[in-house]
Amino acid sequence: TTDNQNTQLTDGFHLVIDALKANDLDTIFGLVGIPITDLCRLAQAEGLRFIGFRHEQHAGNAAAIAGYMTQKPGICMTVSAPGFLNGLTALANATVNCFPMILISGSSEREIVDLQQGDYEEMDQLNAAKPYCKAAYRINHIEDIGIGFARAIRAAVSGRPGGVYLDLPAQLLAQTMPADEAKKSIFKVIDPVPRQIPAADAVARALDVLKGAKRPLILLGKGAAYAQADKEIRDLIEKSGIPYLPMSMAKGLLPDNHPQSASAARSFVLAEADAVMLVGARLNWLLAHGKGKTWGKDPKKFIQIDIQANEVDSNVQIAAPLIGDIGSCVSELLKGISAVPKPSAEWIAAITDKKDKNTAKMAETLAKEANPMNFHGALRVIRDVIKKNPDVNLVNEGANTLDYCRAIVDMYKPRKRFDSGTWGIMGIGMGYAIGAAVTSGLPTVAVEGDSAFGFSGMELETVCRYNLPITTVVFNNNGVYRGTDVNPTGGADVAPTVFVKDARYDKMIEAFGGVGYYVTTPAELEAALTEAIAAGKPALINAVIDETAGTESGRLTNLNPSTAAAKK
Ligand code: ADP
Numbered sequence: 001t002t003d004n005q006n007t008q009l010t011d012g013f014h015l016v017i018d019a020l021k022a023n024d025l026d027t028i029f030g031l032v033g034i035p036i037t038d039l040c041r042l043a044q045a046e047g048l049r050f051i052g053f054r055h056e057q058h059a060g061n062a063a064a065i066a067g068y069m070t071q072k073p074g075i076c077m078t079v080s081a082p083g084f085l086n087g088l089t090a091l092a093n094a095t096v097n098c099f100p101m102i103l104i105s106g107s108s109e110r111e112i113v114d115l116q117q118g119d120y121e122e123m124d125q126l127n128a129a130k131p132y133c134k135a136a137y138r139i140n141h142i143e144d145i146g147i148g149f150a151r152a153i154r155a156a157v158s159g160r161p162g163g164v165y166l167d168l169p170a171q172l173l174a175q176t177m178p179a180d181e182a183k184k185s186i187f188k189v190i191d192p193v194p195r196q197i198p199a200a201d202a203v204a205r206a207l208d209v210l211k212g213a214k215r216p217l218i219l220l221g222k223g224a225a226y227a228q229a230d231k232e233i234r235d236l237i238e239k240s241g242i243p244y245l246p247m248s249m250a251k252g253l254l255p256d257n258h259p260q261s262a263s264a265a266r267s268f269v270l271a272e273a274d275a276v277m278l279v280g281a282r283l284n285w286l287l288a289h290g291k292g293k294t295w296g297k298d299p300k301k302f303i304q305i306d307i308q309a310n311e312v313d314s315n316v317q318i319a320a321p322l323i324g325d326i327g328s329c330v331s332e333l334l335k336g337i338s339a340v341p342k343p344s345a346e347w348i349a350a351i352t353d354k355k356d357k358n359t360a361k362m363a364e365t366l367a368k369e370a371n372p373m374n375f376h377g378a379l380r381v382i383r384d385v386i387k388k389n390p391d392v393n394l395v396n397e398g399a400n401t402l403d404y405c406r407a408i409v410d411m412y413k414p415r416k417r418f419d420s421g422t423w424g425i426m427g428i429g430m431g432y433a434i435g436a437a438v439t440s441g442l443p444t445v446a447v448e449g450d451s452a453f454g455f456s457g458m459e460l461e462t463v464c465r466y467n468l469p470i471t472t473v474v475f476n477n478n479g480v481y482r483g484t485d486v487n488p489t490g491g492a493d494v495a496p497t498v499f500v501k502d503a504r505y506d507k508m509i510e511a512f513g514g515v516g517y518y519v520t521t522p523a524e525l526e527a528a529l530t531e532a533i534a535a536g537k538p539a540l541i542n543a544v545i546d547e548t549a550g551t552e553s554g555r556l557t558n559l560n561p562s563t564a565a566a567k568k
Pocket of ligand 1: 097098160161220221222223224226227247248249250279280281282283284286305306307308311324325326327421422
């Protein structure tokens with residue numbers, strides 16, 4: 001032994017925690033097990049916040065949304081093979097949505113894994129992760145922990161943000177080295193999100209397109225919300241006078257009741273605009289790929305602000321690409337905006353007219369007192385309660401629940417709406433809600449279709465365990481899309497889309513000590529939601545919705561393949 005020496009040793013466990021702390025990464029979302037249990041214990045002992053989940057996918061989703069809210073990578077920690085794979089779904093989703101996160105997974109013995117000799121939870125995790133994230137790294141030596149974390153952090157947040165996989169073999173955690181040397185190997189990443197200034201000629205080109213436009217439109221995506229350039233974006237919109245549309249997670253970047261919001265005339269402006277400036281929004285399926293009926297007859301000129309150069313021309317030709325970070329790009333445009341003529345009174349009047357008509361029609365639908373309660377009746381209440389509580393985080397998923405909520409419930413502050421996102425998926429509900437509540441400390445309301453809720457429902461225990469201010473509202477219409485399908489064979493099995501009738505989701509949360517509400521009318525929903533938000537404690541409102549309400553796949557009916565054979 002070296003007992004004559006005075007060398008203090010440290011180990012991999014401590015250095016991983018030191019690397020996180022050095023970079024102000026103070027929260028870990030995870031699930032313990034071999035080989036990371038002691039690592040998670042140590043993290044808590046060292047003052048980090050550890051939020052333990054019941055399934056890794058939701059821990060990963062929580063980390064991803066924390067990353068979106070803070071511009072710092074959200075941290076998710078899992079065990080090997082199956083735990084890693086559960087987390088990988090969230091890592092892939094984060095990458096697709098451009099949210100920065102790092103999935104850290106413990107892994108088994110490299111020598112055994114690589115010879116496929118059958119280790120406990122054997123899996124080549126590094127290579128499995130690669131196709132589904134922005135970058136994947138493994139740290140093999142304790143000396144490299146500092147640099148390994150620096151690489152992971154920089155990869156997650158610089159340029160287009162995304163998911164990074166970091167593989168920590170079990171043996172790494174147990175490795176030791178002299179503490180004084182180790183200290184020097186850990187550092188804080190300098191300028192992890194460097195500004196990227198757009199070229200002057202690209203700025204001039206974009207301004208020229210705006211100058212030549214008769215019917216301009218600005219489209220704000222969740223990249224614009226992520227960029228935290230709220231003031232610059234608001235200035236650009238207000239100084240230019242150009243009408244704008246927010247994509248769903250950009251709602252609230254400017255308050256949805258802003259006079260220049262064209263949301264209530266969405267179809268009209270998409271079809272009629274002659275120049276469209278995309279700010280952190282991709283021309284993917286959510287925007288009908290920038291072509292077809294949605295975009296009207298006449299060709300459009302697109303300006304695209306994005307940090308990712310090869311996003312340009314992904315679907316249609318972009319007349320003026322503006323590559324850089326959104327804050328810098330918008331600041332540069334602002335310098336020249338006074339030379340851009342205001343949009344014509346005709347264009348504004350046409351939009352206002354359309355907005356007024358659509359708003360009146362929607363008000364009529366919302367005012368109807370349907371019995372049993374339908375989506376509109378329930379969402380009118382959610383809309384009113386959110387208006388009174390604009391700081392509330394709103395998580396939203398489902399088919400009809402998502403489509404109607406997005407359209408009906410206004411947001412008033414940036415980065416408060418978290419939803420199914422780029423993939424249009426179900427399963428983000430409790431993970432995003434926990435991530436949002438933990439990150440902000442603010443009340444969070446998750447508006448969930450009953451089907452969507454099922455993917456993450458067990459995390460109600462997590463919500464209760466950490467006593468989080470989360471109110472989950474389950475729109476319960478007894479099934480996927482609807483609860484009315486029947487098995488055409490007359491057999492005992494229910495139809496593929498149908499659940500247990502009148503399931504008491506409110507009783508689930510009671511099992512963990514939370515408050516459950518069972519409501520069947522808008523008035524009851526309003527009372528329950530108001531009380532639950534004010535209490536700031538775990539609650540679940542089982543909102544019974546007409547089981548005949550709801551359309552197949554919500555607004556995505558056209559994405560279902562249909563058979564050419566005649567239906568019987
Ligand atoms: P939405 O779904 O709301 O339309 P998308 O996720 O499709 O939004 O698009 C977001 C875009 O924003 C991505 O192309 C991404 O590269 C870009 N982006 C993200 N952060 C920034 C930033 N800070 N500056 C510039 N572009 C960004």
